[in-house]
Amino acid sequence: MPDWLAQLLITLLKAVLVAFALLTTFAYMTLIERRLLARMQIRVGPNRVGPGGLLQPLADAIKSIFKEDLSVTLADKLVYTLAPIVAIGMALTAFGGIPAGPPRSLFGTDPWVYQLDAGILALLALTSMGVYGIFLGGWASGSKYPILGGLRSSAQMISYELGMGLSVLGLLMLVGSTSFVRLVEWQAANGWLILFQVLGFALFLVSSFAETNRTPFDLPEAEQELVAGYLTEYSAIKWALFQMAEYVNMITASAIMATLFFGGYRGPVFLDGLIPGISGWPIIWLVVKIAFFLFLFIWVRATLPRLRYDQLMRFGWKLVLPVALANTLMTAAFLAFGRGVGLWLLALLSLAGLLLLFALSDRVRALWNTPTQRREAEGARVRPLGGD
Amino acid sequence: MGVLDIAKGMGVTLGKLFQKPVTVSYPEQRATLQPRFRGRHVLTRHPGTGLEKCIGCSLCAAVCPAYAIYVEAAENDPLNPTSPGERYAKVYEINMLRCIFCGLCEEACPTGAVVLGNEFEMADYRYRDFVYGKEDMLVSVEGSLPQRREAARTGKPVRLGFQVPQGPRPELEGVEYPR
Numbered sequence: 197m198p199d200w201l202a203q204l205l206i207t208l209l210k211a212v213l214v215a216f217a218l219l220t221t222f223a224y225m226t227l228i229e230r231r232l233l234a235r236m237q238i239r240v241g242p243n244r245v246g247p248g249g250l251l252q253p254l255a256d257a258i259k260s261i262f263k264e265d266l267s268v269t270l271a272d273k274l275v276y277t278l279a280p281i282v283a284i285g286m287a288l289t290a291f292g293g294i295p296a297g298p299p300r301s302l303f304g305t306d307p308w309v310y311q312l313d314a315g316i317l318a319l320l321a322l323t324s325m326g327v328y329g330i331f332l333g334g335w336a337s338g339s340k341y342p343i344l345g346g347l348r349s350s351a352q353m354i355s356y357e358l359g360m361g362l363s364v365l366g367l368l369m370l371v372g373s374t375s376f377v378r379l380v381e382w383q384a385a386n387g388w389l390i391l392f393q394v395l396g397f398a399l400f401l402v403s404s405f406a407e408t409n410r411t412p413f414d415l416p417e418a419e420q421e422l423v424a425g426y427l428t429e430y431s432a433i434k435w436a437l438f439q440m441a442e443y444v445n446m447i448t449a450s451a452i453m454a455t456l457f458f459g460g461y462r463g464p465v466f467l468d469g470l471i472p473g474i475s476g477w478p479i480i481w482l483v484v485k486i487a488f489f490l491f492l493f494i495w496v497r498a499t500l501p502r503l504r505y506d507q508l509m510r511f512g513w514k515l516v517l518p519v520a521l522a523n524t525l526m527t528a529a530f531l532a533f534g535r536g537v538g539l540w541l542l543a544l545l546s547l548a549g550l551l552l553l554f555a556l557s558d559r560v561r562a563l564w565n566t567p568t569q570r571r572e573a574e575g576a577r578v579r580p581l582g583g584d
Numbered sequence: 585m586g587v588l589d590i591a592k593g594m595g596v597t598l599g600k601l602f603q604k605p606v607t608v609s610y611p612e613q614r615a616t617l618q619p620r621f622r623g624r625h626v627l628t629r630h631p632g633t634g635l636e637k638c639i640g641c642s643l644c645a646a647v648c649p650a651y652a653i654y655v656e657a658a659e660n661d662p663l664n665p666t667s668p669g670e671r672y673a674k675v676y677e678i679n680m681l682r683c684i685f686c687g688l689c690e691e692a693c694p695t696g697a698v699v700l701g702n703e704f705e706m707a708d709y710r711y712r713d714f715v716y717g718k719e720d721m722l723v724s725v726e727g728s729l730p731q732r733r734e735a736a737r738t739g740k741p742v743r744l745g746f747q748v749p750q751g752p753r754p755e756l757e758g759v760e761y762p763r
Contacts, residue, residue: 234605235600235601237600238605239605240605240607495597495598496594498597499593499596554588557586
């Protein structure tokens with residue numbers, strides 16, 4: 197067998213494996229999420245299908261496949277059908293670049309489907325392609341609610357993508373590479389990047405919640421205003437594909453956060469001192485970190501109410517973006533002047549920035565209030581209806 | 585909403601995660617109802633004579649805001665009366681799909697014949713099966729139509745999925761609910 201063919205076959209095999217793992221995780225994520233949400237609301241959650249509800253994802257899948265697939269007469273059939281496929285395709289592709297271990301650690305091959313030198317940039321580009329799925333879905337539905345919902349959703353996702361891209365900029369400058377593997381190895385040598393980029397991580401976390409359309413930023417499905425937004429006219433398996441894209445995006449976002457800020461496939465450095473060889477379980481460490489972030493996604497969903505749309509946009513453009521820029525500036529200043537002092541200075545600066553932001557959160561928000569809100573905050577009296 | 589408030593809220597939900605759920609596993613575990621819960625109608629009888637209280641006056645049908653009740657009265661046989669009055673309800677039907685359980689029929693009834701009971705398990709498959717006749721609502725009838733159909737098929741007794749700890753209201757004469 198020629199070498200290139202072997203490479204191709206191995207890559208294909210890994211791609212299938214990753215897709216299978218992601219889809220299984222997605223299926224059980226839905227169950228785990230429903231169970232956890234229920235428990236946080238002191239309920240039990242789905243427990244009817246199979247022992248402990250374990251077959252519920254299967255039942256859901258069968259149901260959505262055999263459900264009647266309706267579509268609007270005016271829908272652009274081709275785009276309408278392709279849109280969920282684009283959404284799920286991009287979500288699945290993005291995960292392939294995440295390294296699940298050091299190079300050549302998977303039976304002599306690399307534990308990722310593809311690895312580009314521009315790893316993070318390529319990944320950000322891929323996840324942003326998911327917007328096409330959502331917007332085209334809304335546009336092709338041939339109805340007015342979805343197109344409005346699609347516009348809103350894409351505006352939201354694009355806004356937060358900028359914040360997301362900018363908040364990793366400081367990190368990339370610090371490491372001096374956009375390759376995931378280099379990033380992880382840098383963290384193994386110098387400590388997790390969360391230590392030096394707390395501010396960047398906070399912004400990235402918020403942006404990924406908005407980017408994956410999860411609560412409190414789940415406006416695409418704001419049913420009280422939109423009747424499900426861009427997917428109003430979708431039903432059955434196409435609808436399920438959109439949901440699947442959301443969950444796969446969530447898993448990918450968790451993996452990115454774990455890789456960028458939490459040492460990726462490497463275990464904590466200090467544990468290595470206590471128990472030797474503990475960072476030698478790359479995939480397990482990655483899975484543990486991903487699971488932690490997925491739990492965070494669910495936990496936040498159980499707690500926070502949904503933002504209003506103007507709040508969401510204001511937050512994205514007027515807070516996340518400038519603060520991410522400030523974070524970049526801070527890192528650049530450190531690289532220019534403070535490199536000799538040591539990384540701890542950057543850690544301190546970053547933490548101070550985050551604490552300052554928290555402490556000033558009310559005042560910072562007031563700065564960007566609209567005139568109406570300013571008047572309300574100043575306690576302007578509401579004019580009584582009629583008469584004096 | 586400050587950051588501390590968010591943290592506080594997250595703490596609350598995390599705490600609830602470790603609390604015991606309050607869910608009642610309904611079909612296996614009986615749901616506990618208050619006696620004042622108003623469900624399916626019961627047509628009561630006089631306790632002593634066993635005669636039907638309904639005299640077919642149609643006041644319930646007249647007062648029903650959803651036009652869910654249909655009554656057809658007939659003269660009583662003097663030797664073998666169905667009700668103590670001159671007439672009795674030959675046909676007494678309530679469309680449970682239209683009924684809004686407002687209780688106006690109960691209010692309007694001069695003899696206290698139609699009373700809203702606590703039965704609520706009436707899910708069924710066909711529209712026509714939701715039109716309940718006298719044979720479905722008279723006081724000795726146990727369970728709803730689908731439950732009785734199920735019981736007839738499996739040979740098991742009807743099992744009501746609820747309990748009323750303090751027992752049925754006094755106007756529901758002769759009705760027994762599990763306690």
